[in-house]
Amino acid sequence: MRIETRRRWAIAWLTGPAYLWLAVTIFLPLSAMLYFSFQKKGPFGKHASEFSLKHYEAFFTKGYLQDLMWRSLEMGFHVTGLCILIGFPAAYWLARRIRGRWREALFLLIVLPFWSNALVRVFSWTIVLRPDGVLDRAVQSVIPGLPAIDLTDSYPAIIIGLVHSYLPYMILTCFLSLQAIDESLLEAARSLGARSWTILVRIILPLAVPGLAAGSILIFVPVIGSFFEPRLLGGPKGTVIGTVIEEQFTVVSNWPLGGALSFILLAIVLLILAVAAPVLKNHMRTT
């Protein structure tokens, strides 16, 4: 009994600071934002606090907000999908084909973008993608006379920038689950008559699902809320729900609408996770 109580105290002491920190940095600001989202007006000027649902209603009545939300989700799917298409093979190659020093060196290259400022990275892409930019010149030098490539202020530019920023997450999470696959499993499959393609589809992919899922969540969630990549790379075409939310706080000072949209975004993310959870749980249990 004494040991039991002492253990409880130890747990409280050891975990307490972390929970306190989470409460101060996440729970408090989030509750404040939730409070504002149900206010008629923001915390500026002198007016009494007044409960209102109008900012939530705004989302359902104003079609363009729904369009922008849809646009953001679409962007999230596109970026996540491309990250899987590029990241999974890269992770496979790193985890199963490359050994020793080379692997460390390649890992460094993958993590390198994390060391530079995100804004600088995005601006670099504008230099690459503009007409007469790096990409244009490179293509022209190979095939002269081709029409100029101009990706400035375009949807593909946003996607390229976002994929570049978030790809490392997919590579790292997939790498971890691919590396955990015992080589003897693949040999067993081969001895039973399976060719490479069958082994990939029936053994490797199912066992890599946890990595793919973790990577997808780590990418999808921030991408649908992103705002400076769409704005800098998409220009006038780069309006998404993220940029609208950001403007509510920085430009038009409509905190309640910004808050309401943020919580709708959060609700959609939670909904998607809830739908995906049973499938993932099933897979996690097996590995």
Add this chain to the structure above:
Amino acid sequence: MSAVDVRNVSKHYGAVTALDRVSLAFPNGSFFALLGPSGSGKTTLLRALAGFVEPDEGMIFIDDQDVAHIPSFRRNIGMVFQNYALFPHMSVFDNVAFGLTVRRLPRAEVRQRVTKILELVRLDGLDRRKPRELSGGQQQRVALARALVTEPRVLLLDEPLGALDKKLRQDMQGELKRIQRTVGITTVFVTHDQEEALTLSDHIAIIDEGRLIQVGEPGDVYDRPHTRFAANFLGDANFLSGSVRDSGIMVDRLGYIATTSPLPAGEATIAVRPERIRLMAPDTATQDNRIEGRVAERVFSGASLTYTVDTDAGPLRVLRQNADGDVIDIGDRVALVWLADHSVVVED
């Protein structure tokens, strides 16, 4: 006819020679043990049969087809891995059915064959479990069922019982033998456990440093080891060296030791198994080989006792069944007596 025939197979890893011109014929339906210490090349040989290692030289015939350079998935082999290598995301049924579904057999046939093989390994009723919900012994049976269900031409076992505790290992040895006999499949298994090799197999190949040392039936290899290494690795042995005279050797300070094995000219080494030596009173007269010594050490292991006896040619080990509960005291003088038949001439 040999089901599997290995001819002059060599494999090098950089400067290391894993297999050095190994030739070995595995008779049809045999239960063949590859025995050797770790790093001897026995696993490399098994993996070459499986197709995971491509030999640098030589040929590997399975049913008269040279498969040395044919990929694993086209060899029609069954393999049980040391860690079982069960697919963790599949049920027992799906694991066993894998080889059949890969071959695109109709579902009804898959179901029927999986059910039948699970009965053979006595796992019926567990087909919906996941591998991690099974005990070590049950996982082993799933691995065996999965390897056998495709009716392969040869079954390869890589230290199949290494991960099990002693009691379970003995049970599984019996099971393995029963299943192998029922199916009648040529089986090659790798082990470093000499007892396992003797119990399970009907043929043993002793391998060391990539070379084949000796092949034969367990009794022959045990009774007539060709080399000092074979005598020492399969069982325990005492060695006596001396110059050849008539049908025996003269050992320094010890005298004449007779043997019935053919002797080389000059010097020779004789191996004697500890259990072939009888301990007698020091004044016993006998026609057999006889040397005297003093008991220096006694190790009690239940059913038997091992004595170390100091003789003029050094310490010799003697194994004695604990049949009558008689124990010889340390320091007692004894005579060590054995038949000339049990003096086996070995190469150094």
